[in-house]
Structures are given as structure tokens and as C-alpha cells.
Amino acid sequence: MFGTLGITSCTAAAALFSIDTLQRRALSAHTSLRDGDEYDFIVVGSGAGSIVARRLAERRQRVLLLEAGPVNQSPLIHIPLLSLTAFVSFLKKYNWQFRSLPEPSMNDREIYEPRGRVLGGSSSINGMIWVRGHPWDYDHWAKICGDPSLSYSSLLPYFRKTESFETLQAQSKGEGRVKKIPAPAENAAASLRYHGTNGPLHISEPRFRHPISEALIEAACDVTGLFPNPDFGGEEINGFGCFQMNQWRGRRWSAADRYLPKGKRANNAADLHRDDLVAEFLDVRCDATVDRVEFDVLDALGEKEKEKEREGGESIVGRAWRTSVTVKKDGRPRAVGVRLASGPVIRARKEVILSAGVFQSPQLLNLSGVGDRDDLERVGIASLVHLPGVGKNLLDHIDVFVQCENPSGEALGVSLRGLVFQMQHGWKYLKSRLAQWRGEGDGDEDPFMGNLLMSNGVDSGGFMQASPESKWTDVQFHFFPGSFRDYSMRGFLNHMYATHVYLSRPHSHGTVQVVSKNVFHKPELRFNFLTEKQDVDTLLTALKTARKIMHHPLLAKYRGRDLLPTADCQTDAELEEYMRSHAKSAHHPIGTCRMGRESDSQSVVLASLSVTAVEGAGSSKQPERAPWRGGEPWPSTPSVVSPQFEVFGCEHLRVVDGSVFPTHIAGNPWGTIAALAEKAADDIVSTWNI
Structure with missing residues (x-):
């Protein structure tokens, strides 16, 4: 579909988008952060961190939000x-662009892992798919952690708090025109239980359906016997259908695009009429890499240690000064910056x-x-x-795929046969962006509906x-009318x-x-993919279903x-080797800070700093525990x-991002991360009574 002129049309639209973005978010020079500057809270990372x-x-808390990457201005992010x-x-x-060490279980291949290095974190570069896990996932977390605040019923208000579902136009199946289709939150009164309508994150049905x-979708329903599912975040997760997206008015809608006020993000006084309260108390700094957390130095040890310090010997306090930390009497160092x-x-x-990821x-x-x-x-x-x-x-979702050629050329790819089609969509997008730039087209009709971009x-x-053997949903399918192959643009050189x-x-x-x-x-x-037999067996069964x-x-x-896999790859051993x-x-x-x-x-x-163990902690020996209990995953x-x-x-130190998941969920994690960030903000407010 990407013919030469089609790419030109996309580039023109991208250029216009970039001009518009720069006009709305032109960064003035910040005063540099200085040693000793103080805030009430410091948040490191701007994905979940933007929400907190x-x-x-x-x-009305003074908050510093630090992001190691640049501002999210590029059209390569937003279109x-x-x-x-x-x-x-x-x-x-x-x-x-992380890569693992060579993985022995994956034929010594390095596993590529993209992560967002930009304002909004990975919500600024992900696939924009908005789904939740199965309710059982969260009820199981509550059981693992011994805390009902992690159950699905407790987290559901936070899911709803993040969301703003919209009434959109969607393509009428099999027709060139479009028709009005209500967003899931408005389909029936029951849907209001599951979805929010006035949250910061715009959630929509896909504007373009290939x-x-x-x-x-139709083939999958026939093969599996499952029904079409219009809303994976509603009554039922199983089934097949189109995913809802973090999109709004022709662009991606990341955490930074609404949780962070535009005026403050752009440091532009003319924009401070929006979110003026938040803009007054929130300081956002990009290109700011954090080296480490600083802990307090407190003279809180016993007389014996103080005497050693007075005599000139290096006490625990002395060693603590060298490492910018001191352990308090209860053994818990306090984060102070x-x-x-x-x-x-x-x-x-x-x-x-x-919230660094x-x-x-x-x-x-x-x-x-x-x-x-x-x-x-x-x-x-x-x-x-x-x-x-x-x-x-x-923990990570391992992804295996079945791929076929598309000789008739409908799939995403570079060829002359898609030239006219792509030119039309690129030109329509360009006109819509121009109208948006001029302040036109803000009515009910979405000018980007049905646009390939x-x-x-x-x-x-x-x-x-x-x-x-599974009691619950155990695999997820994604249908891709195209291919990246090896994460280069070579995957688009043919139609597949x-x-x-x-x-x-x-x-x-x-x-x-x-x-x-x-x-x-x-x-x-180190991912260690497919080192457990049950993973191999389940994925192999799902791969055969995908082939059907x-x-x-x-x-x-x-x-x-x-x-x-090629047509001659048929036996279980051959398919496992393919995986x-x-x-x-x-x-x-x-899961890395679960x-x-x-x-x-x-x-x-650590005994070299204090012999006092953290209250409630056991020995340093890791627990011997079966990873599954009664057929359920257990860390x-x-x-x-x-x-x-x-x-x-530690004291006064939290982690709020996807690393805290105890186990993985059936679904893309961003929606759950956003809900957890909303919960974390409430937990912090409760702790400090603010």
C-alpha cells in the first residue's frame, strides 16, 4: 500500500502535524535544576508517573516529574x-531498544524489547491497544498479596476513572460509507458498570478496520466456536473482535497527552488557562536522567557507634556518609531525594x-x-x-506467529498497486489536519474515520x-494485515x-x-522463554489453532x-523448534519489583551498615515455593x-509501574498500569492525609 507518492502524502501530513505540535508545545528554556532544590514529591518516569x-x-503538592527522554513532539509518535x-x-x-543476552532456550537469539524513552513513557510508543486482564487475574493478586484492594471489584473504579469512551463513527462492514456506532460505555446500561465516560484517557473504537x-475475526470465531466480542473490557473477555484504542481526533492519546497540562508541559504562559491548578504545582523536566535515589543521613544510632565516631574510627555513620545513606534505629533508610x-x-x-519501567x-x-x-x-x-x-x-508475553503471503496486495506493504489508495488516505489525513489546525471540524463527525493512517x-x-488444563483464558490473538518481520522496514517490502x-x-x-x-x-x-514445559504445550496448542x-x-x-512456519513444518517437534x-x-x-x-x-x-534486621523480615534464603498452587500461577x-x-x-520510597505486577495478566498491560497508578495516587494521598 505504501507507494512512492503515498509515502509523500504521509510525509506531508507528518510535517503539518509536526508544525502544529511545535506551535502548541514550543519549549522555552527551563531554568536548570540546582543542587538542593526541593519538592514535596519527586516522580521518576512519565508513563504511570504522569498519572501519579x-x-x-x-x-496542591509541589511535584517534580523527571523524564530521561525528550518531549513527545514527533509525528512518528502521534500519527x-x-x-x-x-x-x-x-x-x-x-x-x-533493550536486547536480552543470548537466550539458550531460544536458540541463543537475543530478544528485542522496545521501551519508551520519551514523555509519556511506553504509552507514547505502544500499539495503543486498550484491554484489561481477566477479572480472575486481579482477584488472584489479592490472594497473593493478602489485600482485597487489588481485587477486580476494588480496581474497577480505577479502570473507569482513567477512561473517556466516545461515540464515534465506524466503518459499516462491507460498505464504503460510515455509520454512527455508540461507544461501548453507551451500548447498554450494563456497560456503564465497566467503563468510564469522563476520564483523562480517550478510548475509541478503531477508526480503520482492515x-x-x-x-x-470471522474465521477465528468459526474455528474456535467462540462469539464475536465487541468489548473485551466488558462482561466477557473471550471471543474475537476489534480492539479499542488510545486514540482521539486523529492521533495517539498517551498518558502525557491529558494527565500533563499542555501549558506547563510547553512552559508557555499562554496555555496556562488549561489545567491551571496542576500547572502551578507540577514541574515537568525532560532529558533528565536520574542516577540514584538519595537516602537521609540521620544521627540515629546508638551511643556505642557515636563514641566510635568521636574517637576517629569509621563507624556505621561514617560509612553511611560516604554512601549518602544512614540506617535509622528501626533499620529502614528514608528516601529524601x-x-x-x-x-x-x-x-x-x-x-x-x-515509575521508570x-x-x-x-x-x-x-x-x-x-x-x-x-x-x-x-x-x-x-x-x-x-x-x-x-x-x-x-515475565513477558511470548509471541509466536503464523504468516502467509498476500499476492492480491491488500495487506500493508510497498507496491504500485496500492498507490492510488494510499494517496487518497494521505491526502484526506492532510486535509483533516489542516482543518483541525484552523480550528474547524470539531463537531460530532470524526474526519479521520476510515483513514488508513x-x-x-x-x-x-x-x-x-x-x-x-487451564481454568481461565490463557492465550491472546493479534491479527496483523502486514508484517515487520525482523523489526526493520524490510517487512513492508512485500505484502503479507x-x-x-x-x-x-x-x-x-x-x-x-x-x-x-x-x-x-x-x-x-534474561527472559528464559519456554523453559517451562507447560508454556511450550500451551503455546503449541495455540499455534495450531492460529494455523487453522x-x-x-x-x-x-x-x-x-x-x-x-513453512508448509512442511508439521510435527510437534518441528513446530516447537519453529517457536x-x-x-x-x-x-x-x-513483574521485576513485584x-x-x-x-x-x-x-x-545489610550487616555491614547495621545489624538490625527489618521488622517482619525473615532470613536471606529465598523461599522454596512451587510456582503453581492448585493449578494457579504463584510467584x-x-x-x-x-x-x-x-x-x-525503606521509608518514603514507592515503585509505581508495570514492574509491580505479581503475575502476568490476560491482556495488554497498559490499561492495568494506568489503573494501578490511579490507585497508587490515592494510597499516597491517604498516607499523607493531603
Whole structure:
């Protein structure tokens, strides 16, 4: 579809979008942060962090939000179809581009993991798909953590609080015109129980529905016997249909696009009429890398240690001064700020909240001396709190796919046959952006409805129970009328389409491990995909189902030869080898600072700083626990944070992002992360009575 002139049309639209964005968000020069600057709260990371920061600023708290990446100005982020480029290897400005160590279980391949390095975090580069987990997921979390505030019924108000479902136009199936279709929250009174209508995040039905995706939905329902599902966040998660999206008025709608006030984000006084209260109390800084958390230095040890200090010997206090920490009498160091990589130490009067993501929140804890003692000492970091669960319990949805050629050329790809089609959509998008720029077209009709540039590529899919041993939904499908292949643009040089299968609740788990004291050295990742037999069996069953869907007669007019796996790959052994050679991450990592009970944390203060153990902690030996209890997934690694997001063994330090998930969920994680961030903000407000 991307002919040469079509690409030109897209580029023109992108250029206009960029001009508009720069006009609305032109950054004035900030005064530099100085050593000793103080705020009530410091939030590190702007995905979930944007949500927490806004809610605290609404309570008239002085909040500093720090983002290591740049402002989210690029049209490659905001125009949905173009945002696919955020995943490919050449776009490094907005993508951390993590890669694992060679994975023995995956034929020694490195697993690629894109993460957002931009205002809005990964919500600014993800696939914009808005789904929740199965209600059982959250009820199970409540059981693991011993806290009913994590149950589905308790979290549902937070899901609703984040959402603003809209009445949109959607394509009438099989017709060129469009018709009005109400958003799920307005389909029936029962839907109002599940969805919010006035939250910050705009949620919509997809503006563009690809005909191959429509055929795949129908074929999947026929193969599995499940029904079409118009709302995966409603009464039932199983079934197939189109995913709802974080989109609004022709663009992506990330956490930064509404939780952060435009005026303050742009540092432009003319825009301060919007969200003026939040803008007054919230300071957002981009290109600001945090080196570590700073802990308080308190003269709170016994007389024996004070005497040793007076006699000139190096006491615990002396060693603590060298490492910018001191352990209080109860053994819990108190976070009082952060040190930036550029040098200044910024003070937090109340709390530090880490929302740096699944890989960098544990890295920052490690760099601050909080983590597994042996891992820290191995790289020369002075250990403060022995918390062995930090960086453990890395879980991710593994993704395997079935891919076919599309000789008739309907799928996304580069060819002359799609030239006219692409030119039309590029020109329509350009005109709509021009009208929007002039302040026109703000009525009920959405000018971007039916426009290809509004597609995220994977606009549809579904959920099902693949394994007969599973009690609940265990796999997720994504239908992709195109292909990235190896995460380069080469995947678009031919027309092809695919069905992707994700393992919803993996047993195999990996680690994130700090490699040096330098924050710019990325941590080592080990996913350990397919190291558990149950993962292999479930994914293999789902792969066979995906193959049946792709070979359904409804796809006959689109389908050419089998590309991956090839037609001669038939036996279970051959298909397993195919999975190990081609499966990848679905880019849904979670769990590296997991929630749990403090009795499961095994957190003890390092003996070299204090002999006083953290109250309620056990020995440093990791618990011996079966990863599954009664057919249910159960974490086999120590916990790191409480259900209120507080880091065990520390005071005034929390982690709020996807790293706190105890187990994985059936669904894309961003919707759950947003709901947890809303809960975390309430927990903080309650703690401080603000």
C-alpha cells in the first residue's frame, strides 16, 4: 500500500502535524535544576508517573516529574500508522531498544524489547491497544498479596476513572460509507458498570478496520466456536473482535497527552488557562536522567557507634556518609531525594516515586543500594537493603506467529498497486489536519474515520482458553494485515499478513540485573522463554489453532503460500523448534519489583551498615515455593513492594509501574498500569492525609 507518492502524502501530513505540535508545545528554556532544590514529591518516569504526578499536583503538592527522554513532539509518535516506526531499529531517539543476552532456550537469539524513552513513557510508543486482564487475574493478586484492594471489584473504579469512551463513527462492514456506532460505555446500561465516560484517557473504537482483519475475526470465531466480542473490557473477555484504542481526533492519546497540562508541559504562559491548578504545582523536566535515589543521613544510632565516631574510627555513620545513606534505629533508610546524572541532588520533602519501567525501576533501586546483596557487590555497589526480589520475576508475553503471503496486495506493504489508495488516505489525513489546525471540524463527525493512517496495524484479535488444563483464558490473538518481520522496514517490502499468538500467563520467568554503577549502562536481561514445559504445550496448542484460522476458506482470496512456519513444518517437534527459532517478545514485560506480603520479601538491612534486621523480615534464603498452587500461577521470587507500592525495607520510597505486577495478566498491560497508578495516587494521598 505504501507507494512512492503515498509515502509523500504521509510525509506531508507528518510535517503539518509536526508544525502544529511545535506551535502548541514550543519549549522555552527551563531554568536548570540546582543542587538542593526541593519538592514535596519527586516522580521518576512519565508513563504511570504522569498519572501519579497529576493527581498529587491536584492536591496542591509541589511535584517534580523527571523524564530521561525528550518531549513527545514527533509525528512518528502521534500519527497511529507512522507510530509503528517507533518499534523498528533506526528510531533510537524515542526508544530505549533493550536486547536480552543470548537466550539458550531460544536458540541463543537475543530478544528485542522496545521501551519508551520519551514523555509519556511506553504509552507514547505502544500499539495503543486498550484491554484489561481477566477479572480472575486481579482477584488472584489479592490472594497473593493478602489485600482485597487489588481485587477486580476494588480496581474497577480505577479502570473507569482513567477512561473517556466516545461515540464515534465506524466503518459499516462491507460498505464504503460510515455509520454512527455508540461507544461501548453507551451500548447498554450494563456497560456503564465497566467503563468510564469522563476520564483523562480517550478510548475509541478503531477508526480503520482492515478487510483482512475482518475476515480473520470471522474465521477465528468459526474455528474456535467462540462469539464475536465487541468489548473485551466488558462482561466477557473471550471471543474475537476489534480492539479499542488510545486514540482521539486523529492521533495517539498517551498518558502525557491529558494527565500533563499542555501549558506547563510547553512552559508557555499562554496555555496556562488549561489545567491551571496542576500547572502551578507540577514541574515537568525532560532529558533528565536520574542516577540514584538519595537516602537521609540521620544521627540515629546508638551511643556505642557515636563514641566510635568521636574517637576517629569509621563507624556505621561514617560509612553511611560516604554512601549518602544512614540506617535509622528501626533499620529502614528514608528516601529524601534523587541525584541526577548531571550532578544536582534534588530533595523530596515527602516521597520519591519510581515509575521508570520494568527494566529501569529495578536498575535505579540497585544503583541506590537496594536489591540482592550478591548482585550489588558483584559490580561494586554498596548494599543498603538486602531485597533479593529486585530484578527477579521478569515475565513477558511470548509471541509466536503464523504468516502467509498476500499476492492480491491488500495487506500493508510497498507496491504500485496500492498507490492510488494510499494517496487518497494521505491526502484526506492532510486535509483533516489542516482543518483541525484552523480550528474547524470539531463537531460530532470524526474526519479521520476510515483513514488508513489511523490504523495501529494490529487492530483486531481475541482471547481464548487453549489448554484443556487451564481454568481461565490463557492465550491472546493479534491479527496483523502486514508484517515487520525482523523489526526493520524490510517487512513492508512485500505484502503479507499474520496471526500472532501470545501466552497470557507464562510460567517461565527471567531477571533484570545491573551491570555497573553507571546508570547509562543498560541492565542485563534474561527472559528464559519456554523453559517451562507447560508454556511450550500451551503455546503449541495455540499455534495450531492460529494455523487453522489462517487456512480458513474465508481467507482463501487473500492467502498465498505459507511463509512462517513453512508448509512442511508439521510435527510437534518441528513446530516447537519453529517457536524457539522465531518466537519473540510481545513487548509486555512486567513483574521485576513485584507486589506481595512483607513476610515474603526476605528484606534485611545489610550487616555491614547495621545489624538490625527489618521488622517482619525473615532470613536471606529465598523461599522454596512451587510456582503453581492448585493449578494457579504463584510467584516463586521474593516480593519487593507492598500492595500500597511501598518498597520493603525503606521509608518514603514507592515503585509505581508495570514492574509491580505479581503475575502476568490476560491482556495488554497498559490499561492495568494506568489503573494501578490511579490507585497508587490515592494510597499516597491517604498516607499523607493531603
